[in-house]
Amino acid sequence: MLNISEIIQTVKQLIDVRVQLVKDEINETIASIMARIFLLLLMMTVSVMVLLFASFSLAFYLSEQMYSTYKGFLYVGLLYLLVFILIYFLKDYRGIVASFQRFLKNFVFGGRHKED
Template sequence: MLNISEIIQTIKQLIEVRMQLIKDEVNEKISTIMARIFLLLLMMTVSVMVLLFVSFSLAFYLSEKMYSTYKGFLYVGLLYLLIFILIYFLKDSKGILGSFQNFLKNFVFRGRNKED
């Protein structure tokens, strides 16, 4: 009887240790994914700020060259309108969607496949 109770106790301990290892692994993967998502959002925010300042710079430059303030801003606005129309017509393109999805998968889940 003593051997059976020791075996049962050892199995319980092994299960507890395995469960703790699984919890630690899941917590590590979740924290890695959350950190990558935060980094991606931070990169997007900085990119938007850069785009904003570059847009203003281009608008003021064009305004100076054309001797008309509104024309510089109008041309930059039209440029963004053309980009928007282009993106709108290409939104269902499988190549663009696939490459964007692959980029996000590789960026967010990059470390996961290498560790497994």
């Protein structure tokens, strides 16, 4: 016959094992999310660098074509101003915001969906 204290001890051990499994799963999930966020930040940094050098290249090219240094940079600046104005007017468009949120959610959380 099993003793009550043995049953209690076994239940405590089962609970401890389950708690440890949950802790390990949470740690793994957090590490995965942090790695994805770091990767996203790295991708953004590289994208900014590419955009910066492409902008300088376009500005110097336009400057060379127009025989005026400031005009090339002015036109590139105006191009970015137009892009900014376009983004400003489209910022409240629900389709763009929802698709951006969906992309970030899928990228950061790895496409996992909460099951009901």
